[in-house]
Amino acid sequence: MKNLSIIILVLFLNFQVGAQITHKRTLKLMGSRFDITVVAKDTIQADGFIDLAISEITRIEQLISSWDPKSQTSKINENAGVNPVIVDKELFDLIQRAMSISKLTDGAFDISYASMDKIWKFDGSMTQMPSEENIKASVEKVGYENIVLDASNSSVFLRKKGMKIGFGAIGKGYAADKAKSLLIEKGAVSGIINASGDMNTWGNQVNGEEWKVAITNPLDKNKAFALLPITNGAVVTSGNYEKQVTFNGKRYTHIIDPRTGYPSSGIISVTVFAPKAELADALATSVFVMGKEVGLNRINQLPNIECIIIDEKGNLFTSNNIEINKI
Numbered sequence: 405m406k407n408l409s410i411i412i413l414v415l416f417l418n419f420q421v422g423a424q425i426t427h428k429r430t431l432k433l434m435g436s437r438f439d440i441t442v443v444a445k446d447t448i449q450a451d452g453f454i455d456l457a458i459s460e461i462t463r464i465e466q467l468i469s470s471w472d473p474k475s476q477t478s479k480i481n482e483n484a485g486v487n488p489v490i491v492d493k494e495l496f497d498l499i500q501r502a503m504s505i506s507k508l509t510d511g512a513f514d515i516s517y518a519s520m521d522k523i524w525k526f527d528g529s530m531t532q533m534p535s536e537e538n539i540k541a542s543v544e545k546v547g548y549e550n551i552v553l554d555a556s557n558s559s560v561f562l563r564k565k566g567m568k569i570g571f572g573a574i575g576k577g578y579a580a581d582k583a584k585s586l587l588i589e590k591g592a593v594s595g596i597i598n599a600s601g602d603m604n605t606w607g608n609q610v611n612g613e614e615w616k617v618a619i620t621n622p623l624d625k626n627k628a629f630a631l632l633p634i635t636n637g638a639v640v641t642s643g644n645y646e647k648q649v650t651f652n653g654k655r656y657t658h659i660i661d662p663r664t665g666y667p668s669s670g671i672i673s674v675t676v677f678a679p680k681a682e683l684a685d686a687l688a689t690s691v692f693v694m695g696k697e698v699g700l701n702r703i704n705q706l707p708n709i710e711c712i713i714i715d716e717k718g719n720l721f722t723s724n725n726i727e728i729n730k731i
Contacts, residue, residue, distance in 0.1 A: 423445055424443050424444065424445060424593075424610045425443070425444060425445075425446065425447065425450065425610065426441060426442075426443055426609070426610055427441070427442055427443075427444060427447055427450030427451070427454070428440065428441040428442075429451075429454050431458070433458065433461050433462065433465065433579075433599075434461065434464075434465045434469075434575065434576055434579060434599070436576060436599060436600040437599075437600050438461065438597070438598065438599050438600070439596070439598040440454045440457050440458070440583070440595070440596075440597055440598075441595050441596040441597075441598070442454060442457075442587065442592050442594070442595035443592070443593055443594035443595060443607060443609070443610055444592065444593075453587050453590065453592045453595070456583075456586055456587060456590060457583040457586065457587055457597065460579070460582050460583045460586045461579045461580075461582075461583050461599075464575070464578065464579040464582055465575075465579065467492065467494065467495055468495065468498070468571045468575050468578070469575075470518060470568065470569070470570045470571070476489070476491045476492065476495050477495070477569065477570075477571070479491075480560050480562060480569060481518075481562070481567075481568040481569065483561075483562070484562035484563075484564060484565055484566060484567040484568065485562065485563065485564050485565030485566070485567065486565070487561070488552070488554060488557075488559035488560060488561035489559060489560055489561070490557055490558055490559045491558055491559070491560055492558070493558055495560075496553065496555070496558045496559075496560065498571075498574075498578060498682075499515065499551065499553065499560055499569070500553055501682070502515045502548075502571075502574060502686065503515075503548050503551060503553070505683070505686045505687070505690070506548040507548075508702070509686075509687075509690040509693075509694060509702065510694075511547075511548065511662065511663045512661065512662075512663070512689075512690040512693035512694045513573065513662075513686050513687075513689055513690040513693070514546060514547070514548045514662040514663075515548065515551075515569045515570060515571060515573075515574070516545070516546050516547060516548055516550065516551060516562070516567060516568065516569050516662070517546055517570065517572075517573070517660070517662040518568035518569055518570030518572075519543075519545035519546045519564075519566065519567045519568045519569075520542050520543055520545075520546055520660065520662065520665065521538075521541065521542035521543075522542075523538050523539065523542050523665075524649075524656070524658070524660060524667060525649075526647040526648060526649060526657075526658045530649050532651070533651045533656075539664070539665040539666060540665060542665040543662060543663065543664065543665040545564050545566050545567045545568075546567075546662045546663075550562060550563040550564055550567060551563075551569065573685060573686060573689040574682055574685050574686045576599035576600060576602045576681075576685065577599070577602040577604075577638070577640060577680070577681035577682040577683075577684060577685030577686070578681070578682040578685075579599060580597040580598075580599045580602050580603070580604040580638070580681040581604060581638070581680050581681050581682050583597050583604075584597050584604045584606055587606075588606060592606075592607075593607050594606060594607025594608055594609070594610075595607065596615060597681075599681070601640060601641045601642060602638070602640045602681045602684070602685050603617070603634070603638060603639050603640065603641075603681065604637075604638045604680075604681045605634045605635070605636065605637065605638070605639075606636050607636070608635075614633035614634065614635050615633070615634050615635075616631050616632065616633050616634065617631070617632055617634060617639055618630070618631050618632075619631075619632060619675060619712060619728070622643055622672055622673050622714060624718075629720055629728065630728045632728070634677070637677060637678065637679055638677070638678050638679065638680055638681035638683075638684045639675060639676070639677050639678075639684060640675070640676050640678075640681060640684035640685045640687075640688045641673065641674070641675045641688070642659075642673065642674055642685075642688045642689060642692070643672055643673035643674070654669065655669060655716065656669060657669065657672075657692075659689065659692045659693065660693075661693045662693075668692045668693050668695075669716075670695060670696060670715055670716060671691070671692055671695070671696060671699075671713055671714070671715055671716065672714055672715065672716050673713070673714045674688045674691045674692055674699075674711065674712070674713055674714075675688070675711065675712040675713075676688045676691070676703070676709065676710070676711050677709065677710040677711070677726070678708065678709050678710075679708055683709070684709075687703065687706075687709065687711070690702075691703065691711060691713065696713055696715060696721060699711070699713065700713065700721065700722075700723055703723045704723050704724045704725075709723070710722070710723045710725055710726040711723040711726070712726065712728070
């Protein structure tokens with residue numbers, strides 16, 4: 405659902421300091437680019453940590469993938485309108501948290517978006533807008549209110565036939581959170597899991613400084629707005645300026661409001677800072693859908709959450725408690 409529109413520059417020292425090194429590996433997981441960086445005593449230990457992270461991310465993908473016919477998520481979708489499906493507590497809890505975010509954002513975030521008919525094309529093939537009737541029909545099966553959870557037996561039931569859930573807007577963030585937790589448990593003192601812009605950090609660089617990210621103008625990638633520290637938290641950046649269509653002078657992008665079937669407009673990138681990447685991931689998508697004013701208002705009501713928005717004119721807006729020292 406998301407393209408990285410703000411370039412996140414991870415600054416680290418790649419040499420030995422105080423018997424610690426920074427080691428990084430880049431690979432494709434969950435259909436996306438993952439950059440896994442750890443601080444360790446040597447490359448053998450670092451590779452061991454990274455291998456653990458890869459195994460955990462792969463495990464998460466097998467649990468939540470709607471493309472894998474053997475996954476529990478696929479079984480939920482196959483039984484939509486038929487039977488509840490008993491799932492692992494981990495998946496049940498993830499769905500429950502996703503529904504809480506749906507309530508928090510008035511449905512701007514909704515994992516049942518996967519039920520939506522794909523009537524919008526952002527590959528250059530669209531020559532006219534879909535009809536109002538087709539747009540309305542495209543979201544008939546969407547609605548988190550029709551996801552029924554039974555905690556007594558850890559079951560999930562989708563009320564409508566043809567209804568589907570998917571974790572495209574939250575899955576990579578959740579995987580990054582789980583990989584980070586596992587590495588901390590196994591003794592990794594510091595690192596970064598960067599899942600295509602869903603970044604989760606802990607500890608410090610080998611020189612003792614905080615990890616930092618550069619917030620870059622997506623309309624001019626040679627210009628950075630600011631350099632911000634991240635300490636034991638997550639930052640997720642999502643953008644939509646590359647996948648778009650224009651009709652009657654109005655720009656429509658690939659992030660679609662699951663309540664209406666219409667694409668979001670007015671914003672080209674959103675960066676959310678939060679304690680966990682899962683939450684930051686979901687809120688970044690939600691802000692696109694809610695819009696600048698409503699999105700910032702909602703973020704300002706949440707503790708330990710901050711947000712940076714860049715609109716389609718390149719203007720930068722922030723939540724109340726974030727300070728940007730422009731560079």
